[in-house]
Amino acid sequence: MNKMSAVNTQTIVVGVDVHKYSHTAVALDCFGSQIGLHEFTNDFLPEYVSWLDAFGNRNNLIVALEDVNGYGVHIVRKLADEGITMRYVPGILTERKRKQSIHREKSDPVDAMRVAKVILTNYEETLPAKESIANREERTTAITLDFFLNERRSLVAEKTILKNQLHAMLHQHMGDHYTDCFPKAFTPKAIGYYLKTVNPKAIHDSEASALVASIRRRLTRLKLLLGQIAEIDKAMKKAAKDSSPVAALKKNISGCGDVTACTLIAEVTSIKRFKTKSQFARYAGIAPVHKSSGNHKRLYTSPYGNRKVNRALHTIALYQISRVDDNNPGRIYFEKKLNEGKTKLWALRCLKRQISNRVFQTLKHEYNTR
Secondary structure (H helix, E strand, O other): OOOOOOOOOOOEEEEEEEOOOOEEEEEEOOOOOEEEEEEEOHHHHHHHHHHHHOOOOHHHEEEEEOOOOOOOHHHHHHHHHHOOOEEEOOHHHHHHHHHHOOOOOOOHHHHHHHHHHHHHHOHHHOEEOHHHHOOHHHHHHHHHHHHHHHHHHHHHHHHHHHHHHHHHHHHHHHOOOOOOOOOOOOOHHHHHHHHHHOOHHHOOOHHHHHHHHHHHHHHHHHHHHHHHHHHHHHHHHHHHOOOHHHHHHHHHOOOOOHHHHHHHHHHHOOHHHOOOHHHHHHHOOOOOEEEEEOOEEEEEOOOOOOHHHHHHHHHHHHHHHHOOOOOOHHHHHHHHHHHOOOOHHHHHHHHHHHHHHHHHHHHHHHHHOO
């Protein structure tokens, strides 16, 4: 498989503006001059590949994509099967190109051209598409886990909303002591108790009756959500059972459970995408942003990077600092940074960088020992 590491004088970059029912591709030479334009749909992907092949050697070809998880998924699968090199272009870079342009027109060919020009001018700020680097097994595992995780995140968000509503409504109906019988208010056992206790037939006031009926509907939905989340966790654990990267993360990193490990693998797919631990930290949004002018030098927390990976590393860090244990290196490192005068927030950021490095080293080692 082609692994182009830099743009050269033979490079041809094809930017693609992706939509639901049609896509526009613009080909540029290494000097940024347009040498081709092609409009196509997902029904004519073989013709699109033939159009790409007309530019010559595939080793000199880079396809630049913005949307690869939504409407661009069919293009990505086809190009991955064909072994054509793809690179991801962050939307912020194309938007920056538009703002820097004297003529700020917006059309499908212009947008596709901007995507391609990002590769020519900001190559190091883009990443090779995981579909171009990972093998079929890695891609299948990542896609499967991603399906489970996306559904799980949606259900957890809905569960949180329901719990917040039920806390207020149960307090309104039962008073301050509605949680006295249970250490946690919404375990399956607690939900069963509330469903038996909160009975609309025993209420004669119409306002209270409406409140009780609403509580029961929410409790029923919450019970269903908890069951579906448990079902997804079971299926995800089964899918990850044969994944050696997931097993390596759980074994070697304290605080990295099933969901966290699966999240990291679903987003990273293959550690081959990253040459160094610093590149991986930058991808995760862990590396600080430098803002310097003259003698004034400052470091700021990066708001960029993959936020799902960042949150997974944050979860691991919080688990490690919460464990007061003499054999807990994460807690020891955190306290060391506090003793050096760092704030708790900055010490946590330092710990996240160390965890990021450990994740990179673990996945690298696992890949090299296959």
